[in-house]
Amino acid sequence: MIIESIVMGLIGVFLLAWGGLEWTHRRRQGNALEALPGNWQFESREPQHYRLVGEQSFFNPTRKLEVMIPEMSAEITLLSKGSLEDIHHRVKVTPKHADVEARPDGYWFAYIVKSRYQTTAEISVEITGPDLTQLKAVWVRIHYISYGPKGRIHNTHHEVIPLRFPDPQNPLEWRSVSDGQVLPVPTHLLTQLDTCPDIVRRYVSPHAQPGDIVTIGETPVAIMQGRTIHPSTIQPGWVATRLAYFFLPTSSLATACGLQTLVNIEGPVRVFLAFAVGAIAKVFGQAGMFYRLAGEQARLIDDVTGTLPPYDQFIVLGPDDPQKVVDQIQSETGLAAAIVDVNDLRRVKILAATKDAPLSLIEEALRSNPAGNADEQTPVVLIRPTQA
Numbered sequence: 001m002i003i004e005s006i007v008m009g010l011i012g013v014f015l016l017a018w019g020g021l022e023w024t025h026r027r028r029q030g031n032a033l034e035a036l037p038g039n040w041q042f043e044s045r046e047p048q049h050y051r052l053v054g055e056q057s058f059f060n061p062t063r064k065l066e067v068m069i070p071e072m073s074a075e076i077t078l079l080s081k082g083s084l085e086d087i088h089h090r091v092k093v094t095p096k097h098a099d100v101e102a103r104p105d106g107y108w109f110a111y112i113v114k115s116r117y118q119t120t121a122e123i124s125v126e127i128t129g130p131d132l133t134q135l136k137a138v139w140v141r142i143h144y145i146s147y148g149p150k151g152r153i154h155n156t157h158h159e160v161i162p163l164r165f166p167d168p169q170n171p172l173e174w175r176s177v178s179d180g181q182v183l184p185v186p187t188h189l190l191t192q193l194d195t196c197p198d199i200v201r202r203y204v205s206p207h208a209q210p211g212d213i214v215t216i217g218e219t220p221v222a223i224m225q226g227r228t229i230h231p232s233t234i235q236p237g238w239v240a241t242r243l244a245y246f247f248l249p250t251s252s253l254a255t256a257c258g259l260q261t262l263v264n265i266e267g268p269v270r271v272f273l274a275f276a277v278g279a280i281a282k283v284f285g286q287a288g289m290f291y292r293l294a295g296e297q298a299r300l301i302d303d304v305t306g307t308l309p310p311y312d313q314f315i316v317l318g319p320d321d322p323q324k325v326v327d328q329i330q331s332e333t334g335l336a337a338a339i340v341d342v343n344d345l346r347r348v349k350i351l352a353a354t355k356d357a358p359l360s361l362i363e364e365a366l367r368s369n370p371a372g373n374a375d376e377q378t379p380v381v382l383i384r385p386t387q388a
Contacts, residue, residue, distance in 0.1 A: 030150035033067045033113060034059045035142070035157035037192055037226060038123070050127040050135075052161060055096070056142055059118040068147040070110035074123050075141050079189070079309055081164075082134035089127045091140070096120040110147075123159075135163040137189045139310040158230060160310060162188040168206045177365045180385040183207060184370050184378035189308070192226040196325050197332040199224075204382055205333060213336045213357050213383040214329065217371060218300060218319050219307050220379035221339055227317040231257040231304065234315070239268040243275050252303035252315075261315050266295040274298075300341065300351075308377065322352035330354045338362050342369050361385055 036057040044051035060067050074091045095102045097119050140159040165188045174181045187203050204214050236256035247254040263271050278290030291298045300318025322339040329337040338353035348363045365383045
């Protein structure tokens with residue numbers, strides 16, 4: 001009896017110790033090194049020579065842990081309207097630590113980012129060629145190792161910098177629709193460096209008049225908010241790998257990474273229960289129940305191939321707080337605004353709109369999808385109601 005009590009006591013102590021270790025492990029942030037949005041500037045922009053310089057900061061948000069960066073490198077991909085055959089580029093990474101100078105040989109030495117501190121790297125991009133005016137954007141991928149309590153982890157931070165900008169003053173062609181006109185407005189390749197009010201001021205205001213309504217696609221808004229996730233950073237779990245097979249092949253949730261993105265937002269329990277209830281409802285003729293139960297992002301997530309390069313390589317979430325975005329556009333530009341989800345199947349969904357925006361007119365004006373779903377690069381559509 002005594003031996004049994006001792007054994008049970010030891011087992012209890014072991015379980016408590018194991019539980020304590022697991023609880024501590026899950027609470028620890030480990031190698032939680034955050035890559036902050038970069039700050040990019042043109043230092044040279046001649047027809048045969050571009051020089052871009054970006055400052056990329058990395059922040060350690062943990063309270064007590066130190067995280068090291070033993071390696072860092074960068075590579076770029078150029079996007080162009082023309083051939084890249086005679087275009088050459090070079091990328092260089094230089095440490096800009098506050099307390100240690102960079103080495104003259106360009107070697108990235110292992111650096112410790114202390115708790116609640118950050119450090120910075122300078123990324124310089126040189127592009128040369130006989131004619132660079134056809135270049136649209138440069139996609140920078142910054143590869144770095146975070147080394148700490150969770151081991152040695154490979155990470156990649158993505159930055160997209162536009163290189164080609166349409167002239168906002170160029171005349172554009174209005175199209176007639178029911179009860180008004182629409183004007184698809186071309187922009188540069190929108191990135192995390194842009195904001196909606198700035199885009200409206202730059203490209204829409206030269207063509208707008210009082211009473212017009214500006215509409216922006218939900219995917220471009222999300223891209224400007226930085227709501228893009230590269231699939232290489234996603235680890236599909238049990239729910240995603242089992243349920244992805246049951247969605248239509250055209251759905252953004254039909255891949256394990258696409259569905260895992262929703263699981264990461266809403267949690268595996270909600271997604272699984274929404275799927276189970278949705279499956280039962282479908283048997284009784286009630287389609288679409290899953291999307292009503294699984295959260296707003298279930299309808300808005302765009303999997304890879306869902307938008308323009310280079311974002312066709314990313315999963316793009318729906319926009320964050322779209323009502324705040326449209327209110328900010330109106331406050332800063334004076335134009336009524338709406339964020340919309342439009343496709344070639346004549347479906348129009350308004351995610352958010354300012355109070356004075358006529359919803360029925362917006363839906364009817366956008367039903368033909370004047371912005372297009374291909375390479376038009378017209379993410380903004382201006383609507384002008386017919387004067388009564």
